[in-house]
Amino acid sequence: xxxxxxxxxxxxxxxxxxxxxxxxxxxxxxxxxxxxxxxxxxxxxxxxxxxxxxxxxxxxxxxxxxxxxxxxxxxxxxxxxxxxxxxxxxxxxxxxxxxxxxxxxxxxxxxxxxxxxxxxxxxxxxxxxxxxxxxxxxxxxxxxxxxxxxxxxxxxxxxxxxxxxxxxxxxxxxxxxxxxxxxxxxxxxxxxxxxxx
Amino acid sequence: xxxxxxxxxxxxxxxxxxxxxxxxxxxxxxxxxxxxxxxxxxxxxxxxxxxxxxxxxxxxxxxxxxxxxxxxxxxxxxxxxxxxxxxxxxxxxxxxxxxxxxxxxxxxxxxxxxxxxxxxxxxxxxxxxxxxxxxxxxxxxxxxxxxxxxxxxxxxxxxxxxxxxxxxxxxxxxxxxxxxxxxxxxxxxxxxxxxxxxxxxxxxxxxxxxxxxxxxxxxxxxxxxxxxxxxxxxxxxxxxxxxxxxxxxxxxxxxxxxxxxxxxxxxxxxxxxxxxxxxxxxxxxxxxxxxxxxxxxxxxxxxxxxxxxxxxxxxxxxxxxxxxxxxxxxxxxxxxxxxxxxxxxxxxxxxxxxxxxxxxxxxxxxxxx
Amino acid sequence: xxxxxxxxxxxxxxxxxxxxxxxxxxxxxxxxxxxxxxxxxxxxxxxxxxxxxxxxxxxxxxxxxxxxxxxxxxxxxxxxxxxxxxxxxxxxxxxxxxxxxxxxxxxxxxxxxxxxxxxxxxxxxxxxxxxxxxxxxxxxxxxxxxxxxxxxxx
Numbered sequence: 001x002x003x004x005x006x007x008x009x010x011x012x013x014x015x016x017x018x019x020x021x022x023x024x025x026x027x028x029x030x031x032x033x034x035x036x037x038x039x040x041x042x043x044x045x046x047x048x049x050x051x052x053x054x055x056x057x058x059x060x061x062x063x064x065x066x067x068x069x070x071x072x073x074x075x076x077x078x079x080x081x082x083x084x085x086x087x088x089x090x091x092x093x094x095x096x097x098x099x100x101x102x103x104x105x106x107x108x109x110x111x112x113x114x115x116x117x118x119x120x121x122x123x124x125x126x127x128x129x130x131x132x133x134x135x136x137x138x139x140x141x142x143x144x145x146x147x148x149x150x151x152x153x154x155x156x157x158x159x160x161x162x163x164x165x166x167x168x169x170x171x172x173x174x175x176x177x178x179x180x181x182x183x184x185x186x187x188x189x190x191x192x193x194x195x196x197x
Numbered sequence: 198x199x200x201x202x203x204x205x206x207x208x209x210x211x212x213x214x215x216x217x218x219x220x221x222x223x224x225x226x227x228x229x230x231x232x233x234x235x236x237x238x239x240x241x242x243x244x245x246x247x248x249x250x251x252x253x254x255x256x257x258x259x260x261x262x263x264x265x266x267x268x269x270x271x272x273x274x275x276x277x278x279x280x281x282x283x284x285x286x287x288x289x290x291x292x293x294x295x296x297x298x299x300x301x302x303x304x305x306x307x308x309x310x311x312x313x314x315x316x317x318x319x320x321x322x323x324x325x326x327x328x329x330x331x332x333x334x335x336x337x338x339x340x341x342x343x344x345x346x347x348x349x350x351x352x353x354x355x356x357x358x359x360x361x362x363x364x365x366x367x368x369x370x371x372x373x374x375x376x377x378x379x380x381x382x383x384x385x386x387x388x389x390x391x392x393x394x395x396x397x398x399x400x401x402x403x404x405x406x407x408x409x410x411x412x413x414x415x416x417x418x419x420x421x422x423x424x425x426x427x428x429x430x431x432x433x434x435x436x437x438x439x440x441x442x443x444x445x446x447x448x449x450x451x452x453x454x455x456x457x458x459x460x461x462x463x464x465x466x467x468x469x470x471x472x473x474x475x476x477x478x479x480x481x482x483x484x485x486x487x488x489x490x491x492x493x494x495x496x497x498x499x500x501x502x503x504x505x506x507x508x509x510x511x512x513x514x515x516x517x518x519x520x521x522x523x524x525x526x527x528x529x530x531x532x533x534x535x536x537x538x539x540x541x542x543x544x545x546x547x548x549x550x551x552x553x554x555x556x557x558x559x560x561x562x563x564x565x566x
Numbered sequence: 567x568x569x570x571x572x573x574x575x576x577x578x579x580x581x582x583x584x585x586x587x588x589x590x591x592x593x594x595x596x597x598x599x600x601x602x603x604x605x606x607x608x609x610x611x612x613x614x615x616x617x618x619x620x621x622x623x624x625x626x627x628x629x630x631x632x633x634x635x636x637x638x639x640x641x642x643x644x645x646x647x648x649x650x651x652x653x654x655x656x657x658x659x660x661x662x663x664x665x666x667x668x669x670x671x672x673x674x675x676x677x678x679x680x681x682x683x684x685x686x687x688x689x690x691x692x693x694x695x696x697x698x699x700x701x702x703x704x705x706x707x708x709x710x711x712x713x714x715x716x717x718x719x720x
Contacts, residue, residue, distance in 0.1 A: 060215050064242060064562055065268035067219075068312065068349055072338075075331030079598050089215040107220055107241045110212050129641075132665040132695060136264065136641045140252040143245045149695065158691045159698055161264070161668045162349050169601050171691040173715040178693065257640035260670040325588060332597055339609075346611040346684070352670040360675065361611075388587050392580045393573075490638065490676065 028185055038186075045185050052095070052121065053176040055084040059094035059114065063101030066128035066162040070100045073165035083172060091117040096175075098168075099148045102130035102137055108151050115152045121184065125171050126154045129161045136161065205233060208547075212241045216320045216551045219561030223554075227547065235542045235550070237535055242565040250525040255282045256490045258522070260352045266527060267563035268349065269309040270505040272301045275354040278525075280435060280501045281514035282356060286494040293481040294358035299437040300371070300474045301341075301353065302503075303467040307378070308337045309506035310460050310467075314385065317457070317555040321398055326389060333381055336374055343367060356492055357485030368475050375468045382464055390461070399453035403541040403553035406451055413537040416530050417508025418459040419557050423451035429504040441473040453556035460558070491520050507531050507558055531563035602716055608686045613669040615687045616662055616700075617708035627706060628681035631655045635673035635682055641666045644673060660705065664690065665698035689714045 031040050062070055074080045074087060088094045091114045103111055115124070126148050129135025134146035148154060155178060158171035210223040220241035226233040246265035250258050255278070262278040263271035276298060283290065311330040318326025338348040344363055345353035353360050389395050405415065410423040420427055428445040430438040446462035448455035496518040502511040508530030515524040534557050541553050568576075599606055608614065618627040636644045643666035647659040673682050690710040692698060697711050704711055 059213075061213060063220055065264055065349055068268065071312075071316075072331060072335065075335070076328050076597055077332065077335045077599050078601055082598075082600070091213075102242070102244060104241060104243055106243070107212060110220075110241075114213055129665055129668065132698065133663075135666055136261065136668040137244055137249070138666055139642055140249045141245050142248070143243050147695070154695075156691055156693060157665065157695050157698065159664050159667075160688060160690075161670075164348065164688045166601050166605065167688045167691065170689040170715050173602065174691045174693070177715055253640055256672065257638065260640040260668055260672065264668070335597075342612060343609040344611070346609070346613040346671060347669070350668070350670070352672065360671075364611075384587050388584050392584055393577045394580075490672075 028189075032189055041185055041189070042183075045183060046180075048185075049180050049182055053179040055086075056096045056123070056172065056175070057086050057088045057094050058096040058098045058125075059091050059118070060087045060089055061097055061099060061111075061114070063099070063103060063107070064130065066100035066131070069162040069165055070098060070127065070168060073168045078165040078169060080169065080172070083169070083176075085172065091115075092119065094118055095121060096123045096125065097152075098125045098127050099131045099152075099154075100127040100162075102135070103145045103148050103151075104143050105145060106143070108145055111148065112151045121182075123156075123175055123179070124148075124152055124154045125156045125158060125168075125175060127158045127168055127171065128163060129159060132157045132159060203229060210550070216555070218316060218555070218559065221554075221559070221561055221564070223550070225547075225550065230546045232542050232545055232547065232550065235539050237538060239532075239535070239561070239564050242561045244562070244566065246566045247525050247527060250278075251521055251523065254491045254520045255279075255356060255494065255522070256492075258525075259354060260350075263350050263352060265562065266529065266566055267505060267507060267510070267531070267560045269312060269560050270305055270507065270510075271350055272298075272305040272353065273503055273505045273510065275351070276302060276436070277501070277503045277505070277510050277512045277527075279354055279356060280503060281499055281512040281525075282492070282494055282522075284501055285497050285499045285514060285516055286356075286492060288357045288488055288492075289485050290358055291482050291485060292479050293362075294483045294485075295436045296474050296478050297359050297363065297483060298354060299441070300471050300478075301344075301351075301359075302436070303470045303474075304337055304340065304371075306467050306506045307464055307471075308334055310464050311337070313460060313506075313555075313558045317558075318389070320551045320555045321395065323389065323392075323395070326385065329381070329385070333378060336377075340367070340371060340374060343370075355484060355488075356490075357488035358483050360484070362483045368478065372472065372475055375472050379465070379468055382461070382468075386461065390458070396454065398549075398552050399457060399556070401450075402453045402545060402549050403556065404451045405537055405541050407449075409537065409540055410451070413540070414533050415508070415537050416533060417504075417506070417558075418456055418463065419508065419534050419537070421446065422448050422455035422459045424449040427509070429502050429509055433502060435501075435503065437474060437477075438470075440477065441470050443470050443473075453552050456556045456558075493518060493520050494522070502528075505530060507560065507563060508534060527566055529563045529566060531557075531559040531561075532566075535559055535564055608688070612684065612686055612688075613671055614685045615664065615690060615708075615710060616667065616673070616682055616705065617685045618660065618681055618702070618705040619683060619708050620706050628679040629657060629660070630679055630681070631657055632678060634676045634678070638672045638676045640670060640672065641668050643667050657702065660702045662700050662705065663698065664700050665695060685709070691715065 131148045137144040156171045156175045206227045208225045212220040212222045222238035224236040259275050262274040266274045311334050315327040315330030345351040405423045407424040410420045426447045443466045494516045498515040500513045511528035513526040517523045631648045643663040645661045648655045
């Protein structure tokens, strides 16, 4: 894939149209090739995961009754702001979408578009029975989606009808645990290594 | 100088918007900042509730009614569905159950108006109102949880009464809450009612005249703020409403401020109703004996109505003598009130869309069912 | 049209009254519940996760396989299968799809032996939707399938 010289495993494909590789990725690649570089990359990942888990900003996306419990979770008694969760109105500034409530077939393309507008890394919490699998609206129903994971990939499912605000907070904590264990940079390095080999 | 050529802009306030209280899409035609026309696009929460009710018996429909329709008035929806079935099947309801049902419906009305006030405040920028209303709502939900077991969806009413009796000590807690809440209501008045910013944003904005209200069939606080004195609790009393004294607030200006004042006064009247019911609560059983869960309602049709926090909720029930209803048609108050939106918004500015939309207090599950 | 002085006086009065109420709250006790460290006491009637608790005397649950809960469930999320006839019936399958359950309580109300009950548990979040199908062993255990998350707290 590289042009001339010894075979080097690159983290990203070298663009052939003359544009440049992003400096941050270049830096990570360089660090990885230093002695003890893997530990350095893992430490960088831990710091990034630490920051991402402690400042999840959800999109205000309440569809139906579960939105009321989500509002209670952001209210006075169960303050989600203690976990760094600040609701944002636009998907461009959000990295979490809490799908709270039943999603109809008419609404599905809108949810998909909103999810696509969110920048990476992004996470999805499916709150309540209706978003998980259609819930009480599964049978004899012509208009409700049987679960939001038919249109967007979901990270954490929170059951309940509606789940208590504490249950939603526990779902956010489970997501934080998942984020803490992520290895995005290492995975990309491994993929590049496999592709180069 | 040649005059500037202006075009009308079509703005889409999409289904995802922090202030549309659900998934409502508004297609707004603007001339600069002035609104020419507003076209609501609904159906983003249509849950085919009326079809589902035809495949479930009346007890299962209670579970569907309190989440499929207006989820903020869960107990009132249960009452609506049960009132139709009990009228058609002539089911006796003991007195204690009637009073308990009235207390819970009024508590639900309080919770619904508190949520409306909180979200209306946050739409207009008063973030404090939201936090305080959520705090009061938590107390009401605690009261609900100790009796019905649910915070938002209860499934507490049954054919012939309610499911279980009140636990001991609950009436004292409820009284304590009512007195505490009356003090809080005075605080909300001090915070919002005299505030010049609040008045500037809501007074005179979005006027609905009495003739327009009658023409659109508006109901609930929207109609009562326009001078139309229509309240189902007074005109067709049900449960214990004919045995308690309460007033129905009516204002004549028809603007957002009047709708706000109507709901604040309604909260005070609801607290009075709850206190009177607690004083008059008779002893006895809370559920009529020998009423089966899969009751077969005799053939016929009936139209009954209850007063939900949004207005006049009507149920047209057609039964052919079976365990499942043949047809349930829900006359939803928010659906009817939403029709008046274009008239109310014509001529105002973009920032007033939020003020007017918030003041009619729609719940999208009620509009779309 | 009120004069500038009148409007200023009204604005200042509104501001002072409102801020006075707001600052009064500084002296009142806080109502925030610090969730993972303190948990609220749910009421005895709270509709939590369903369970078939094991009776200590008989070593088995109290279910008599009458199918009433399966019939009354509005979400049709209870699936019961049994072999044998009459009193010799043996339960082969008792699944509850907790992701479809509405937590309405009709199955608990209708059960003649109080075999199926609500537990106070409500923390059952999971990464995988298949974990929300509770089989007979999970219902006997009367607890969520996965450990409760503590997040980033140590």
